[in-house]
Amino acid sequence: MRDRFDGRARPTFRAAIAMAACSVMLSGCGLLFQNHEKRAEATLTPTPGNTARGTIVLIERADGVQVSYNLTDMPPNSEHALQVHERGDCIGVSGQDAGPVFALQSDRKRPYARLEGELGNIRADAAGAATGFIVATDVSLDGVRSVISRAIMLHREATDPYAMYPHNVGPALACGVIRR
Known part of the structure; x- marks a missing residue:
């Protein structure tokens, strides 16, 4: 009509x-x-006797999880390992209650294997700050390789990629739980 x-x-x-x-x-x-990105964050707080702190933002991309960090109050001109641990518990002294570095059981049994939770090393500048990102290809924000609700720690020492067991990087300087 x-x-x-x-x-x-x-x-x-x-x-x-x-x-x-x-x-x-x-x-x-x-x-x-529209593309809904998977995103998570962690606020790192100092473990007892330490001052390091900062924020970590994790965004899942096609090539892996982009782990962006903004950290301060670290020892000047130092290098530290950034690792995801099995349990999301940062209450214990030096983050001991967070358990071992995150890894699937099958990967844990392989000798000399790099574990999924070993994200890489971070270098602090002369002021004790570090800003940047790492692309972690072995983890995700959902599924069996998910790092959600796990602890992420900044350790005192850097990971030595050539060591027989590169997982021993000393106590944690800071710890936070990864949350959506």
């Missing part, structure tokens, strides 16, 4: 409402199909 005015057809009120409803529904599809 169209009303005639000046010889031209005009849409009726119902047609205008239907077009507006379609427009709203189609704009909602953009929200449904």
Whole structure:
């Protein structure tokens, strides 16, 4: 049904409402199909007797989890290991209650294997600060390799990639639990 005015057809009120409803529904599809990134964060607080602190942001990308860090109050010009541990418990002295470095059971049994939770080393500048990112290809933010609800620790020493057991990096300077 169209009303005639000046010889031209005009849409009726119902047609205008239907077009507006379609427009709203189609704009909602953009929200449904847009890329929702998986994201998690951890706030690192100093372990007893230490001062290091900072924030860690984890974002899952196609090539792995991007681990961005902004850390302060570390010893100047020093290098430290950043590791994810099995349990999300930072209450114990030096983070001992967090358990061993995160790894799947099958990977833990391989001799000289690099464990998933070994993210890499971080270098502090002359002011004791470090900012940057690491791409961790062996972990994720869901599934069996998920690091959600696990502890992330900044350790006193750096990981030696050539050591027989590179997992021993001394006590933790700071610890935080990874949360969505």
